Amino acid sequence: MGGAFLxxxxxxxxxxxxxxxxxxxxxxxxxxxxxxxxxxxxxxDPHELEMLSLLGLVLLLFYLGLEFHLDDLKEGGRKMAVAGAAYLALNVGAGLVFGFLVGWGTSEALVLAGVLGISSSAIVTKVLMDTGRLGNPETKPILGIIVVEDIFLALYLAALQPVISGADSLASAAVDAGKAFGFLLLLAVVARWGTTVIGKLIATKDNELLVISFLGAAVFVAGVSEWFGVADAIGAFMVGLMLGSTGSGKRIMELVHPLRDAFGAIFFFAFGLSIDPGDLPSVVWPVLIAVALTLVMNVVAGLVAARIYGFGPGPAANIATALLARGEFALILATMAAGAGLDERLAPFIAGYVLILAVLGPLAAGRSAWLARLLPGGEDRTLTASSTAPSAAGARSPEAS
Structure with missing residues (x-):
C-alpha cells in the first residue's frame, strides 16, 4: 500500500x-x-486493494454530494432529468447498436450498451476538481447527468443480472429493480425533509468526532445501498447531499479533502492493476471504433444539454469532455460478464476502451477550449472576443471562466 501511494x-x-x-x-x-x-x-492480486479502492470511490462521490446542494435539485430538477435522459438515450442507444453490429451476442450487446453509455462518476468528479470548474454554471447539468446515470445504473444492473445469467424470471428482476428504486426513493425523502434532524445528530465542535461520524455514515449507507441493489457510490453521494445542507457542511468539506485525495489515488491505482496490456491487441479495432463513437455521442450530448440550459459553445464543450471518461461501472459489467460466461473478448475490450477514455477524458477536459472553437458559434465567439479585446482588458466573461 505504501508503495502504491509513493x-x-x-x-x-x-x-x-x-x-x-x-x-x-x-x-x-x-x-x-x-x-x-x-x-x-x-x-x-488486485483484489488485495479492493476495500481501499472502494473507500476511495465512496469518498469521491461523498465529496461530490457535499458540493451538490439540494437547492440545485429543487431549481433545476426538470432540466437535469431531461439532460440526463438525453445523454443516456444517445450513449446507451449508440452502445446497444454497436453491441449488435460487433456480433458477439445479444447478452454481450446489452453489456456493451452499459459500458459505452455510462460515464465514470469518480473520474468526472476528479476532472471537475482538477480543472477548478465546480463553481461553473455548466457543472450543474454535468452533476445532474451523473445523478440520472446513477439512478439508471441501479435499475439497469438489477434488470441485467438475470438476463445475462440466463434466468427466466421477470418477476425476480422486477422485485430487484423495485427494491433498488424504493431505497433510492427513501434516501431522496430523507435528503429532502430530514436534513434538520441529521444536522442536529452530526453537529459537534470536536473535529475528531465529526470525521468519525461523517465517515461512518457515508461508508455505512454505501454498504446498505449495495445490499439493496443500488450502487454504493450513489449511496455515498446521497449522504454528502444530506450533510452538505447542514450547519456542519463546510467543516466536513475541509476535513474530508485529504481523505478524498489519498484514497481517490488508490482507487485509480487499483483500476490500473486490473488491466492486462497483453489482452488488448486482439480487440484493438472494436476498441478504437467504440472510442470514436463515444467521442461523437458526447459532443452531441454536450450540445443538447447546452441547448436545454441556454449555454453557448464553451459550456457545451466542457459538458462533452467532462463526461467522456468511462470507468468503475464498466469494470463492474466486465466482472458480471465473466461470471456469466459471456464472450471472452468482452474483458479485454472493456479494459482497453476504459483505459483509453480514462486517459483521454481528463486530457480533453483540460483542453475543451479547442473543441469549443469547432462547435457551432465557437469561431464567431472567438472573433468577437478578439475584436473587443483592447477595450475589455482584464475582464473575464462568465462563459470563458
Missing part, C-alpha cells in the same frame, strides 16, 4: 511538470506495478 505520487509529480492530469498517471502506475506487466509487481 508510485502514484512520483508519477503525478513528474506529470505535473509537463501539465498532465493526475488520473491517467495514477492508472499508469497501477499498470506498470501490477501483476500483468513485467518487472516489479507491488500487488500480485
Amino acid at each position: 508510485a502514484a505520487a512520483v508519477l503525478a509529480r513528474l506529470g505535473s511538470r509537463i501539465g498532465l492530469p493526475t488520473i491517467p498517471l495514477f492508472i499508469l502506475a497501477g499498470i506498470l506495478l501490477g501483476p500483468h506487466t513485467p518487472g516489479i509487481a507491488l500487488v500480485d
Whole structure:
C-alpha cells in the first residue's frame, strides 16, 4: 500500500511538470506495478486493494454530494432529468447498436450498451476538481447527468443480472429493480425533509468526532445501498447531499479533502492493476471504433444539454469532455460478464476502451477550449472576443471562466 501511494505520487509529480492530469498517471502506475506487466509487481492480486479502492470511490462521490446542494435539485430538477435522459438515450442507444453490429451476442450487446453509455462518476468528479470548474454554471447539468446515470445504473444492473445469467424470471428482476428504486426513493425523502434532524445528530465542535461520524455514515449507507441493489457510490453521494445542507457542511468539506485525495489515488491505482496490456491487441479495432463513437455521442450530448440550459459553445464543450471518461461501472459489467460466461473478448475490450477514455477524458477536459472553437458559434465567439479585446482588458466573461 505504501508503495502504491509513493508510485502514484512520483508519477503525478513528474506529470505535473509537463501539465498532465493526475488520473491517467495514477492508472499508469497501477499498470506498470501490477501483476500483468513485467518487472516489479507491488500487488500480485488486485483484489488485495479492493476495500481501499472502494473507500476511495465512496469518498469521491461523498465529496461530490457535499458540493451538490439540494437547492440545485429543487431549481433545476426538470432540466437535469431531461439532460440526463438525453445523454443516456444517445450513449446507451449508440452502445446497444454497436453491441449488435460487433456480433458477439445479444447478452454481450446489452453489456456493451452499459459500458459505452455510462460515464465514470469518480473520474468526472476528479476532472471537475482538477480543472477548478465546480463553481461553473455548466457543472450543474454535468452533476445532474451523473445523478440520472446513477439512478439508471441501479435499475439497469438489477434488470441485467438475470438476463445475462440466463434466468427466466421477470418477476425476480422486477422485485430487484423495485427494491433498488424504493431505497433510492427513501434516501431522496430523507435528503429532502430530514436534513434538520441529521444536522442536529452530526453537529459537534470536536473535529475528531465529526470525521468519525461523517465517515461512518457515508461508508455505512454505501454498504446498505449495495445490499439493496443500488450502487454504493450513489449511496455515498446521497449522504454528502444530506450533510452538505447542514450547519456542519463546510467543516466536513475541509476535513474530508485529504481523505478524498489519498484514497481517490488508490482507487485509480487499483483500476490500473486490473488491466492486462497483453489482452488488448486482439480487440484493438472494436476498441478504437467504440472510442470514436463515444467521442461523437458526447459532443452531441454536450450540445443538447447546452441547448436545454441556454449555454453557448464553451459550456457545451466542457459538458462533452467532462463526461467522456468511462470507468468503475464498466469494470463492474466486465466482472458480471465473466461470471456469466459471456464472450471472452468482452474483458479485454472493456479494459482497453476504459483505459483509453480514462486517459483521454481528463486530457480533453483540460483542453475543451479547442473543441469549443469547432462547435457551432465557437469561431464567431472567438472573433468577437478578439475584436473587443483592447477595450475589455482584464475582464473575464462568465462563459470563458
